[in-house]
Amino acid sequence: MRRQVPGKDLRWGLTRLTAVASGLLALLIGLIFGFMLWAINGMRDSADARKETRMGVVETERFEQLLANLETGQRGFVITKQDVFLQPWRAALKAFPTQSREFQEHATSPGQKRLAEKITRGVDSYIRTYSIPLVSAAQRGDPNVSSLLTTARGKRLADVLRADFTHYMTTERELLDERTDTATSNADRAVIAASAGLGASILLIVAFAVYQSRAIVRPARKAAAVAKQIADGDLSVRMETTGPAEIGALGASFNTMVRSLQESRGRTEAARRRLRLLYNTSVSVGTTLDVEQTARELVQVVVPQFADFATVDLLTPVHGEVPQAGAGELQRIAVGGIRENHPFRPVGTRRTPPPTTLYARSLSTRLGHIEADLRTSTSWRAGDPEYAERILDEGVHSLISAPMLSRGDTMGVLSFWRSRQDEPFDEEDVSLAEELAAKGAVAIDNARRYTRERSTALTLQRSLLPQRLPEQAAVEVASRYLPTGELGGVGGDWFDVIPLS
Template sequence: MSAQQEYKGRRLGLTSLTVAASGLLALLIGIAFAVLLWAISDANSSTSARRASRTALVEAGTMERLLLDLETGQRGFVITKHETFLQPWYQARSALPAEARRFTASATSAQQRRTAQHITRGVDSFLNDYSVPLVEMVRRGDPAASSLATTTEGRKRVDTLRAQFGQYMADERAQLAERTDAAGANSHQAVLAAAVGLAASMALVAVFTVLQHRAVVRPVRGAATAAQDLAGGDLSRRIPPSKVAEIDALGSSFNSMAASLQDSRRRIMESTEAVHRRTARDLHDGAQQRLVSLMIGLRLAREMLPETEAATADLLDQSIDNAQTAINELRELASGIYPLVLTVKGLVAAVKDLAARCPVPTVVETRDERRISSTVESNAYFVVAEAVTNAVKHAQASRIDVSIEFGDLLRIRVADDGVGGVDRATAGSGMSGLTDRVAAFDGKLAIDSPSGGGTAILIQIPLRD
């Protein structure tokens, strides 16, 4: 797609593009932080739950130990009848109400709370319905206190309660292990999600950087290079269309400015060439013809003068020579301004005429010869004339070759076998003038001049029907 073609797709604004990318990046970062916060909250919840489970296990162990203190204290008292064995029984009985409340409150689930309440009622029943009456029976000396039935009932109650404690703590440990596993899995998922979010954010930043480079940095660099080329005289340089609205507007403005400058230069050159043609025609048809008429009159006067008038004859001969010299100089001047053969016969004939008058042997080759725009012909001729003149003056050449090819492009190559070593930096204003002439018609001029290898100048100018 050329720079002159309009881009048909939807253009993006830098502001909207930046806002969209920033919003997406902020969304990804927000999601990543939300996942991290959720992971932290879940980890805190899991930590609290594990702490509560450990507390519940401790309280269950304490409650079970009080039950054992009740059982061992009463058993020692039943066997020995000594009150000292009731000391741990009294302590356990005193601590039981508060510990029962803590034990029930420490339950970590509704099911565990119901189990804890059931165990608490079982311990209260063991104390109030069995242990306290048994101690009173021993104090009264009732022999039934030491009977097998009484002892078996007590052991059965304790075994049942201990089994319930065991099941309660087993369930609590299972919940603790489940919460630990869930916390680990959640932490792993959170780390994974955070890593994915971070990777997605980095990928988005990379994509946005690449997109910004392709959509902004590269076109801006291209615009800077085009501006440098334009400042160097290449008015044919254009900036291609861009998907970014601001860059595309900049390119359109640049292209319009370059086209306007190119049109202005072309009009100036066309006007200059018209002035040259008119001046050359006026010199040829006006002053030159008058000088020719004057010289003819002087010759006629010389022939009519008697031989005895030697001084007058010498004066007439001198005037005739001066008139001829003036005619020759005027003819050369008119040819330099705009050669008549260029107007009458075209570019190839004018270049061949130039080659015939060149002091260095010059060979002209043509292909598909035809007449083209007079303005292009005149500018191409003067480019060739300047290149040949430079070769004669500076190249120390022994041969100059000129090739002219007509097609979609007018291709002209002027090559010499001189000393070479010419480039745009050292060629001076003459080469700049050639470049300006060619660039005014969307043309290109290239120089190939290796040191010691001669100089070749290639001119390419598009030909419009």
């Protein structure tokens, strides 16, 4: 019986709490009007502060747009060399002093003011040390403006500024939310005070009881139902985040947990698919010691699990000694995809890739490279515009080229293309492509070495045979050499003709 006492006391405590709250509401009716005036005054102050914060948000967005105009203008000019892209760039330079001053004036706190000054200095430095020199160099025709180093430097500077803008905007929005909550709270207090001024004490007690039911009991029941769905494996459900701050925070935390589980499941499934693909490559590629057949097996494994089309190009000569990295030309030995009438060059095509293409870059850097959107790529089109348009017309939109490396040698390039799959390749796909290319390269290298060594063995064996047949008056001599084992290439009987008399 003693174990039931705490529960009974808790139940009575809630009842007493409700009764006390009702009594206090009745006693405080006389003070509600003063409280209402105070709440109205707080609403006015909160509204003014909220207006100031909104102005700060607007000025921040304008200033961040200025930076975007700078980037867009300079990038467009560097790529196209057309002066029309410099119009927004020049307008942004002209507007910088005024917008930076207004941006700093609307900072809503000392901390925000310091951050606004830092952002202003950063944008000013970006203009003076990178943007203006970059445009000037482009106007002079300096080829280094399009280099990866220059582009990466500009991206790094812009990313730092965007991070500061994001931090600044986040803080401003938090201030706005806080002030909005304050204004809302003051409005609620004013409404409660006005209602209390009418003397509706009993109605307020009933509303309090209804509030408890809707704000606590009902969300708790919904949470239990959602938790059961999650336990059954449905990770798409979400809790409502409306209601009091505590209940809303509980719902938000619950949803964050479910999203985390969903993302973990997605990452696990993606990792499982990648491992399965690598496993299939290991067991399905290299079943023969024929170079062309091994390349075809590699294409069959990656399509359509990873790509819609795949091509294998080896440095020439395909058979024999491995050429030096980047030397010679590429010969296509395998191509395949989700349909037969593909737009790619056929097997046997030989071509020296231009330096700007992904093929050449993969061979020279020995790293995988990606063109996430072929429709916007200028370097990829430059190699062969007509061929590129034919590929784009077939719906191909994304490409990864990975070098085929084996035992320190560069064998060639394995390329992956997507058309039916809507999602473009990303950086994680590049690492998988490099692993697939490496596994395929080892299998092709084994086949190439076998072919070379077998040819060498056969040549040596035939060189050991008599170079000509002996001449005999009594008989006509003929010969044939046939190894006993096709794979080993060895065996057979030696012959000679010796006269007995």
